[in-house]
Amino acid sequence: MFSEFHFLRPLWLLALLPLLFLLWRWIRMQRSGGLWEKVIDPALIKHVMKSHSVGVRQFWSPVVFGLIAVLLIVAMAGPVWQRWPQPVYGTQDPLVVVLDLSRSMDAGDTKPNRLTRARHKIRDLLRRRPDGQTALIVYAAQAFVVTPLTQDTDTIASLVPVLETDLMPEQGTRPDLALEEARELLTQSDAGPGHVLLITDGIDGVDIDEILDDLKQAGHRVSVLGVGTVAGAPIPSQSGGFITDKSGEVVVTKLNTEELRKVAERGQGGFQILGAGNSDLLALLQNMAAREVGEVQAGLKTDVWREEGPWLLLAALPLVALAFRRGVIPIVLLVICLPLAQPSHALEWRDLWRTKDQQGADAMAEENPEVAAELFDNPNWKAVAKYHNGDYADSAELWSNDTTVTAHYNRGNALARQGPQYFDEAIASYDQALDLDPDHED
Numbered sequence: 429m430f431s432e433f434h435f436l437r438p439l440w441l442l443a444l445l446p447l448l449f450l451l452w453r454w455i456r457m458q459r460s461g462g463l464w465e466k467v468i469d470p471a472l473i474k475h476v477m478k479s480h481s482v483g484v485r486q487f488w489s490p491v492v493f494g495l496i497a498v499l500l501i502v503a504m505a506g507p508v509w510q511r512w513p514q515p516v517y518g519t520q521d522p523l524v525v526v527l528d529l530s531r532s533m534d535a536g537d538t539k540p541n542r543l544t545r546a547r548h549k550i551r552d553l554l555r556r557r558p559d560g561q562t563a564l565i566v567y568a569a570q571a572f573v574v575t576p577l578t579q580d581t582d583t584i585a586s587l588v589p590v591l592e593t594d595l596m597p598e599q600g601t602r603p604d605l606a607l608e609e610a611r612e613l614l615t616q617s618d619a620g621p622g623h624v625l626l627i628t629d630g631i632d633g634v635d636i637d638e639i640l641d642d643l644k645q646a647g648h649r650v651s652v653l654g655v656g657t658v659a660g661a662p663i664p665s666q667s668g669g670f671i672t673d674k675s676g677e678v679v680v681t682k683l684n685t686e687e688l689r690k691v692a693e694r695g696q697g698g699f700q701i702l703g704a705g706n707s708d709l710l711a712l713l714q715n716m717a718a719r720e721v722g723e724v725q726a727g728l729k730t731d732v733w734r735e736e737g738p739w740l741l742l743a744a745l746p747l748v749a750l751a752f753r754r755g756v757i758p759i760v761l762l763v764i765c766l767p768l769a770q771p772s773h774a775l776e777w778r779d780l781w782r783t784k785d786q787q788g789a790d791a792m793a794e795e796n797p798e799v800a801a802e803l804f805d806n807p808n809w810k811a812v813a814k815y816h817n818g819d820y821a822d823s824a825e826l827w828s829n830d831t832t833v834t835a836h837y838n839r840g841n842a843l844a845r846q847g848p849q850y851f852d853e854a855i856a857s858y859d860q861a862l863d864l865d866p867d868h869e870d
Contacts, residue, residue: 436506436735443501447494454490492747499744503737510734521623521716522561522577524610525550528628528655529593530568530601531671532681535629537661538702539846540818545702546627546655547588548819552709553625554581554588563613566591569600571609577617594666601632607639607650614648621647623697623716629656630684631691640694650695651712655702656683657849704821704846705828785809792816811838820845836861837870 435441527550533543554562561577564584574591575584593599603626614622624643643650660682662670670678685701692699698715700708784805791800792813801813801822811826820842827839840857843850861868 433507433509436508438505440501440505443504444498447497447501451490451494454493496744496747499740499747503740503744505737507736507740508734509736521621522563522614522617523557523716524563524565524577524613524622524624525553526565526567526603526606526610526624526626526628527591528568528601528603528626529566529591529596530629531593531599532601532629532663533655534593534664535656535661535681536664537657537659537847537849538655539820541664542629542655543591543593544818545821546653547591548822549653549702549709550588550627551585552706553713554585556709556713557581561617563610564588565606565609565613566596567602567606567609568593568596569598569602570596571602571606573609573613577613601630602634603628603631604634604636604639607636607643611639611643611646611648614643615646621649624648624650624695625653625697625712625716626650626691627653627655627702628688629654629681631687636691637694640691644694644696649697649716650692651697651715652688652692652695652699653702653708653712654683654685654688654699656681658683658685659849661847704843704850705825788813808835811842815842815845833861833864833868836864837868 527546529543533546534541536542538545550564558581559579561579562575562581562584563577564574564587566572566574574587578584607624607626610624614624640650660680662678662680665671673679683701689699698712700711702708784803788800788803788805788809791797791803797813797816801810801817801819804810804813807826807829811823814820814823814826815838824839824842824846827835827842836857840854840861843854843857
């Protein structure tokens, strides 16, 4: 059993060297009377210095201190000699986000427009899913890989804000080509079953059944996040005005929820309509999590070393109790506390002097509401920052958690900013404010 004895963190044993030096100096000072022998007459020192008349008992403090320190150092070094079987847990499935960049995504039925809201939702998704591999594909008449599967979600998040419909060399809508690219990425990664999230406002009659069946056969699932409203909205033209058809009529693009729902069902994934809060994203993440973190892969186990260091801490307890009784506990506590690993937290220099709310107020004063919204801890101030940044949906969601007159009024404003489809909700929120304060001037 002890043939495999070793230390997981052997560098901790180097701490024994300064410990030996410290004990040697301590014992030597006690033997010589320390610095007092230089100022007290030798004939008097044995009567003045108590340690000179105690004999062997003068060494008990460094001995107790040394034993406690040795036990702690050896414990921190991690002595092991046995293995424990441990089940293997699967990591998150790889995810490919497919974003529609066809011109219809510029429609304003979801304020400020469909594409802006979709970009915000992607960034929220990346924040809520920091682990696992993620890729991003965009498409219109052609499909392009923005980032292959990677664990660096920060890089993906930094690219999302620059995605615009005019980046595409040719307009149209070919989700089949984008899904084919997604299948290729998942196949090349060799990471097992994955997930595809299609963010679009419509399929427009393109036949994608074959590629959906190929993805399903390979073990991949396809979920859909629909962007837009059933009422629809005209599509802004780059030259001004709105896009018209051949007869000169303004084209109104509408969200076909039934069509998108059927795509998700065929892809064995989930379907949600992009909304003001986070319920849509949470539902999709819950659907994706069905095969993700926490699933034990059947029959797979690995061995982990069983660390025996904690037993040495138990052995040190009687000595620590003795140190309390004898008065050397300040030194012992110092030795005990220093080696203990503490949870690490990200801390910036400014955090030492100003709270997050104060930093957020500074960002608002500098007319940077996007940064302020990230900094604020106070939900009401965060809602104000979101409003000024044009994130009206998130602002309305934050105000919905408050029941004051001001909160109802502000939520009504945030809802009204999102367009006619939210006017009824905005009016209801204004009515709630007036019920609480009939004389509310604003």
